[in-house]
Amino acid sequence: SRRRHTRSSLVSWARRCVQETGINAEYMGLFFMERKAPIIIGLNGGAGQIGYSLLPMLASGETFGPDQPVELRIFDLPQKMEHMCGIVMELDDSRFSLLVTVKHGCTIEMMKDVDYCIMLASLPMLQGEQRSDLIKKNTGLVKDFAEKLNDLLKPTSKVIVVTNPANTMAWVMSRFLTKIPKQNITALSMLDHNRCVYQVAKKLKGDPATVRNVICWGNHSKTLYPDLTYGTIGGKPILSLIKDPEFIYKEFIDIIRNRAFMVQKQRMQTAGFSTAAAVRDHIKYLHKGTPPGEWVSMGVYSTGKEYGIPNDLYFSFPVMCENKKHEILDGFKWDEFGKVQIETTVKELLKERDDCTSYLTALDKPKAQFCQSNLFTILIHEYTCLLYTSPSPRDQRGSRMPSSA
Numbered sequence: 001s002r003r004r005h006t007r008s009s010l011v012s013w014a015r016r017c018v019q020e021t022g023i024n025a026e027y028m029g030l031f032f033m034e035r036k037a038p039i040i041i042g043l044n045g046g047a048g049q050i051g052y053s054l055l056p057m058l059a060s061g062e063t064f065g066p067d068q069p070v071e072l073r074i075f076d077l078p079q080k081m082e083h084m085c086g087i088v089m090e091l092d093d094s095r096f097s098l099l100v101t102v103k104h105g106c107t108i109e110m111m112k113d114v115d116y117c118i119m120l121a122s123l124p125m126l127q128g129e130q131r132s133d134l135i136k137k138n139t140g141l142v143k144d145f146a147e148k149l150n151d152l153l154k155p156t157s158k159v160i161v162v163t164n165p166a167n168t169m170a171w172v173m174s175r176f177l178t179k180i181p182k183q184n185i186t187a188l189s190m191l192d193h194n195r196c197v198y199q200v201a202k203k204l205k206g207d208p209a210t211v212r213n214v215i216c217w218g219n220h221s222k223t224l225y226p227d228l229t230y231g232t233i234g235g236k237p238i239l240s241l242i243k244d245p246e247f248i249y250k251e252f253i254d255i256i257r258n259r260a261f262m263v264q265k266q267r268m269q270t271a272g273f274s275t276a277a278a279v280r281d282h283i284k285y286l287h288k289g290t291p292p293g294e295w296v297s298m299g300v301y302s303t304g305k306e307y308g309i310p311n312d313l314y315f316s317f318p319v320m321c322e323n324k325k326h327e328i329l330d331g332f333k334w335d336e337f338g339k340v341q342i343e344t345t346v347k348e349l350l351k352e353r354d355d356c357t358s359y360l361t362a363l364d365k366p367k368a369q370f371c372q373s374n375l376f377t378i379l380i381h382e383y384t385c386l387l388y389t390s391p392s393p394r395d396q397r398g399s400r401m402p403s404s405a
Helices: 007-021 025-032 049-059 078-093 131-149 166-176 190-204 245-267 273-288 336-363 371-382
Strands: 039-044 070-075 099-105 116-119 158-161 185-187 215-217 225-227 296-302 313-322 325-328
Touching (some): 039 049, 049 070, 131 166, 131 336, 158 166, 158 273, 166 296, 166 313, 190 215, 215 336, 225 245, 225 336, 296 325
Parallel strands (some): 039 070, 039 116, 158 185
Antiparallel strands (some): 313 325
């Protein structure tokens, strides 16, 4: 027929297809919708177990919405290329209609002009090492990556730091990634936030989807302060339903602070897909905004004006997001117990920042004056492992050793 099909006739045809064949109505809607420009997401360390879990969440519409195309750029080490090719095959075979392009490789230039850069790569924390050892190892790694990114990212690019210790590594990133605003760099504390939500729902035998406005203050560490003061479940204040002070001030806080260790002890690896889900939620709120009247926890840059937290730290605050920007909410109060917790986590962050400053000074010394530093830098490049990525090293008995904090 030469009859010109109008938009209304095409829509009528689409409705008949849905009714008669059972084709997904949402897919048919996307078919007729004008496609948006793709969002470009770069993953550093994307071939690891977090990346493996996160990539489908980014490609399926779960993160950016059912009408938003995406382009994925997966960066990793040369020795990961074969593994990465298999991941790309799986993405192809999954037939994600919103996935426009997948690029993968070991050249940092592929991160040019990405909209979101997710930092997953890390050196592992081996058996017998402390958090301070992890900071020392990853400081040089993040510095090197940030210096290379500095000429590649655009001013509007967002960087999400998952590399542990996330808050302090976000600070290192901000020291050397100078061409984007410090507010565009954020650290992941959404995993702690999600853990709080689940524990409240479990305690009250409720639905996690009805838990709102818990707050995680401070550092992503064992000094984190999970705060239920302003939280609700089903619209009711959490503290009006939980009458057990021992749970609120001891048991609940201990569970959240030690959850990563508990997960690692059970599965002999650090948290994988729960971390990926937290990254998904972090980016989703940052990109699409938080629902009206709700806030979430994010590790963001402190200017020294918020709650008396010192300037130039990445601290987990309650934030609301709108127009792809976050805003730290003010007006919340701490009781005496809370003030002690905040003071403790601030002290830890300040010490970690001072330690990083010392390590960075050592890395900048000339070779003749500091050979050990240069050897360490070489080891970073030669033996870089990925956070939550490869199986942990094994001891002589064949048991897995812990790989991360």
